[in-house]
Amino acid sequence: MKLKSPISILTNQEINREEWATFLRTAKASNPFQAPSFYDYFQHEPDQDSLAVAIKADDQIQALVVAAIHKVAGLKANFSKRAIIYGGVAYRKPEFISQLLKALEEKLRSKAIYIEIRNFFNFKEHKDQFKDWEYQAHMNVKLDVSNFETADDYLASLKYNRRREIKQSIKAGADFEETRKESEVEQIYDILEDLYLERVKLPLPSRDFFLDQLQFDCFKVFAVRHNKRIIGGAFTLYLEGKGIYTWYYCGIRDYEKKIFPTHLAVMAVIDFALKSGLSHIDFMGAGKPEEEYGVRKYKLQFGGELVEDGRYIKVLNPLLFSIGKIGVKVLSKLKK
Numbered sequence: 001m002k003l004k005s006p007i008s009i010l011t012n013q014e015i016n017r018e019e020w021a022t023f024l025r026t027a028k029a030s031n032p033f034q035a036p037s038f039y040d041y042f043q044h045e046p047d048q049d050s051l052a053v054a055i056k057a058d059d060q061i062q063a064l065v066v067a068a069i070h071k072v073a074g075l076k077a078n079f080s081k082r083a084i085i086y087g088g089v090a091y092r093k094p095e096f097i098s099q100l101l102k103a104l105e106e107k108l109r110s111k112a113i114y115i116e117i118r119n120f121f122n123f124k125e126h127k128d129q130f131k132d133w134e135y136q137a138h139m140n141v142k143l144d145v146s147n148f149e150t151a152d153d154y155l156a157s158l159k160y161n162r163r164r165e166i167k168q169s170i171k172a173g174a175d176f177e178e179t180r181k182e183s184e185v186e187q188i189y190d191i192l193e194d195l196y197l198e199r200v201k202l203p204l205p206s207r208d209f210f211l212d213q214l215q216f217d218c219f220k221v222f223a224v225r226h227n228k229r230i231i232g233g234a235f236t237l238y239l240e241g242k243g244i245y246t247w248y249y250c251g252i253r254d255y256e257k258k259i260f261p262t263h264l265a266v267m268a269v270i271d272f273a274l275k276s277g278l279s280h281i282d283f284m285g286a287g288k289p290e291e292e293y294g295v296r297k298y299k300l301q302f303g304g305e306l307v308e309d310g311r312y313i314k315v316l317n318p319l320l321f322s323i324g325k326i327g328v329k330v331l332s333k334l335k336k
Helices: 017-026 036-043 074-080 094-108 124-130 151-156 160-171 182-200 207-213 261-275 294-300 318-335
Strands: 008-011 048-057 060-070 082-087 114-119 134-136 139-144 174-179 219-226 229-238 243-251 280-282 305-308 311-315
Touching: 017 036, 017 060, 036 048, 036 060, 048 094, 060 094, 094 114, 094 124, 139 294, 151 160, 151 261, 160 174, 160 261, 174 261, 182 207, 182 219, 182 229, 182 243, 219 261, 229 261, 243 261, 261 280
Parallel strands: 082 114, 243 280
Antiparallel strands: 008 048, 048 060, 060 082, 114 311, 134 311, 139 280, 139 305, 174 219, 219 229, 229 243
């Protein structure tokens, strides 16, 4: 009888890059946030770090995860260290998930107060693998593009108003395409920054964050133009043969009556997905089910489906976690 090979736990540079890439092409729940380039990026960011953990058995990687470790500088650092796993665990066989999670906890115990897994896939079928984790309901919008051959096929599936606005924008002379020019990335960032300052009012990564991403092939930027002027765009991550993720998208508000820059920013992503043979577009979050989330309605107007992939939370240091929660409440009251 042939004996099974022993199980190995590998981290960071111990993981062979070719095997890593091969694994992501065939694994379930694989996404660009588990790619080597995403791991590399957070290795070089100030006040951030990353950890890659893989389970290897039978001469191949069976499960893998990349954790982005976030913290703030100064006194708050000890109370703010958290590890975020964007996309969830990539795996071949679900029985390896719990082993991977245990290894992840051990490796992060001295690096983070808690771990948060933000799923981009449904893991409810494997909930036993997460029995020691707290589940939190969280919605997402996904668009399956595997049944569309062309952009025209896709547009024909949309409700009249959205289809009319996109076609009207193009007829008025606006267009879109992928760009890797730093000057155009900066112009798109300016539009995004204005949006976040005036309306979203949430933290936004720095300009350099997006410029640094240009070195990675999985980072795709799409520019929306009119009369040679940048009027919108999208920052995305994608995994070849799988899906593309709309990290950030934006457009100049009330630009012209017949041109809708933000619609075209999303359409640029969809067009790329169709031409690249990707299976789906992930709009990356639609809020908690019980809470109003304004962007949710907008995302659904592109024909996607509202799903609950949820999140898993694991507290590694209950004392510091509790102190951190109290601190957040105190700061929020002081700001009022």
